[in-house]
Amino acid sequence: MIKEKILVIGASGQIGVELTLALRKIYGNASVVASDLREENELLKGTGPYVSLDVMNKEMLHVQVIRQNITQIYLLAAILSATGEKNPNLAWSLNMQSLLNVLDIAKEEKIHKVYWPSSIAVFGPTSPKKDCPQQTVIEPITVYGISKYAGEFWCNYYHQRWGLDVRSIRYPGLISYKSAPGGGTTDYAVEIFHEALEEKKYDCFLQEDTYLPMMYMPDAIKATLELMEAPAEKITIRTSYNISGMSFSPKEIAAEIKKHIPEFIISYKPDYRQQIANSWPQSIDDSVARKDWGWKEDFDLSAMTKDMLENL
Ligand code: NAD
Ligand code: SER
Numbered sequence: 001m002i003k004e005k006i007l008v009i010g011a012s013g014q015i016g017v018e019l020t021l022a023l024r025k026i027y028g029n030a031s032v033v034a035s036d037l038r039e040e041n042e043l044l045k046g047t048g049p050y051v052s053l054d055v056m057n058k059e060m061l062h063v064q065v066i067r068q069n070i071t072q073i074y075l076l077a078a079i080l081s082a083t084g085e086k087n088p089n090l091a092w093s094l095n096m097q098s099l100l101n102v103l104d105i106a107k108e109e110k111i112h113k114v115y116w117p118s119s120i121a122v123f124g125p126t127s128p129k130k131d132c133p134q135q136t137v138i139e140p141i142t143v144y145g146i147s148k149y150a151g152e153f154w155c156n157y158y159h160q161r162w163g164l165d166v167r168s169i170r171y172p173g174l175i176s177y178k179s180a181p182g183g184g185t186t187d188y189a190v191e192i193f194h195e196a197l198e199e200k201k202y203d204c205f206l207q208e209d210t211y212l213p214m215m216y217m218p219d220a221i222k223a224t225l226e227l228m229e230a231p232a233e234k235i236t237i238r239t240s241y242n243i244s245g246m247s248f249s250p251k252e253i254a255a256e257i258k259k260h261i262p263e264f265i266i267s268y269k270p271d272y273r274q275q276i277a278n279s280w281p282q283s284i285d286d287s288v289a290r291k292d293w294g295w296k297e298d299f300d301l302s303a304m305t306k307d308m309l310e311n312l
Pocket of ligand 2: 118
């Protein structure tokens with residue numbers, strides 16, 4: 001059996017911390033190298049190797065891949081939707097160049113597998129709002145969405161042209177308690193839990209009836225690992241898979257939190273992120289992921305809310 005050695009890029013971020021810990025459980029601590037531009041996350045300290053790495057520096061990335069005998073790469077570094085609108089050039093540059101650097105090195109070094117996440121942000125106002133299908137009209141309005149959509153086609157290109165085994169999921173908004181979100185439009189669904197526990201009130205930056213596709217982090221980690229473990233012949237989508245967990249509005253999540261914290265109050269002050277949220281679908285059709293590699297979520301809104309409040 002081939003011994004895999006995995007490099008996680010962007011390991012100190014919201015997904016990176018939990019994904020690195022999950023990969024270390026499967027492959028062993030020494031076989032998963034965490035890396036990031038910022039300092040090592042507290043939860044990763046002492047659990048395995050960490051290197052400081054700027055993914056934009058292709059030479060340094062290449063050196064690390066060779067030096068550490070890397071066989072799989074998980075690329076999580078990105079600028080998300082809300083932060084991206086504040087600096088579109090930077091978001092385009094990081095989101096695109098990081099992927100091209102990784103794909104190029106992966107091709108050259110014959111890396112076994114690459115993972116790179118896309119997002120529901122690829123969809124735009126002309127995509128279907130309900131049960132948005134895998135293949136549909138895709139006209140994103142954010143720089144983040146444009147970069148993810150272009151990235152999906154680069155993944156497909158490297159697979160078709162050079163046989164690179166690169167796999168991807170269009171994550172919905174992710175909700176977690178271990179590490180903080182990094183500047184997305186769906187971040188309200190994490191902030192609300194912290195504010196509910198600390199202040200018993202929350203001023204939401206989206207309107208009460210804004211439905212968005214969401215997912216609890218344990219489901220996102222499960223989906224990622226299942227996709228990456230699936231036999232290559234089961235993978236029919238080489239752009240990026242739709243996956244779905246749940247769909248709710250700020251009003252609905254507030255009502256769910258109120259069941260546990262009756263004095264909790266929510267108010268609404270929509271800002272520039274409302275327009276981004278309005279452009280995305282409210283729910284996602286993930287039947288292709290279910291058929292190809294058996295995807296099924298574990299958490300609905302009520303189970304996720306209970307677990308978040310118990311763990312925070
Ligand atoms: P995050 O912002 O929390 O983490 C990204 C990490 O990348 C950070 O720790 C950051 O320091 C690091 N990074 C930034 N620039 C870097 C560079 N030049 N070199 C090395 N590291 C660098 O983001 P996240 O929420 O963990 O998202 C991870 C991936 O998942 C991204 O591609 C994102 O688009 C995608 N995604 C996330 C969500 C979500 O709700 N969190 C939803 C859909 C898709
Ligand atoms: N959660 C992410 C964002 O809001 C979706 O990709 O940007």
